[in-house]
Amino acid sequence: MRIEVVLGDITTQTVAAIVNAANSSLLGGGGVDGAIHRAAGPGLLQDCRQLRRTVYPQGLPVGQAVATAAHDLPCRWVVHTVGPNRHRGQTDPNLLASCFRQSLLVAQSLGADSLAFPAIGAGVYGWPPEDVARAAATVLTVPATDWAGVALVRLVVFRPDWVEIFNAALDRAA
Ligand code: AR6
DSSP states (O other), X not given: OEXXXXXXXXXXXXXXXXXXXXXXXXXXXXXXXXXXXXXXOHHHHHHHHHHHHTTOTTOOOTTOEEEEEOTTSSSSEEEEEEOOOGGGTOOOHXXXXXXXXXXXXXHHHHTOXXXXXXXXXXXXXOOOHHHHHHHHHHHHTSOGGGGTTOOEEEEEESSTHHHHHHHHHHHHXX
């Protein structure tokens, strides 16, 4: 599995699936969640409402992931995950790692061969980028066979100085 860190907008990534740093309601929000919903169009919100009516009436739990279609986005699927909110005392980094792991498992089960992640938790939810990078690296650098079928994982960061932070975490975990 190739792992790359790029500076950019996740909504324009031409990969099989992108990950959304959502909240438990799955009904949209600010940050990358807002950007993804705007770019995907109203069909994405309809899919999310349908998930709330059916499998997740109480909302998607922190650390879990679920997929929808991607509608007007250039990818095929959106994998929604919910990071731990540090401002609400959710300070266990294993929950961050769980977001990366569960998103990968969902992508793998769909047959998505490429997946782009944002820096889950590193915005509104208050995590330092180093912690997010470490959580991502821990999950992504398990032996390659564990993510069979996923050929590419792209970590898409929104700030130039975070490229180095994520690359350094990957180097340390390798
Ligand atoms: N492409 C890539 N990264 C982006 C983009 C983009 N278009 N836009 C923002 N980021 P956040 P969280 C970066 O706050 O911390 C939402 O309201 C951003 O700079 O989006 O998990 C949800 O609904 C930051 O580095 O996610 C939840 O309520 C990173 O994405 C809550 O925020 C994550 O920031 C989730 O908070």
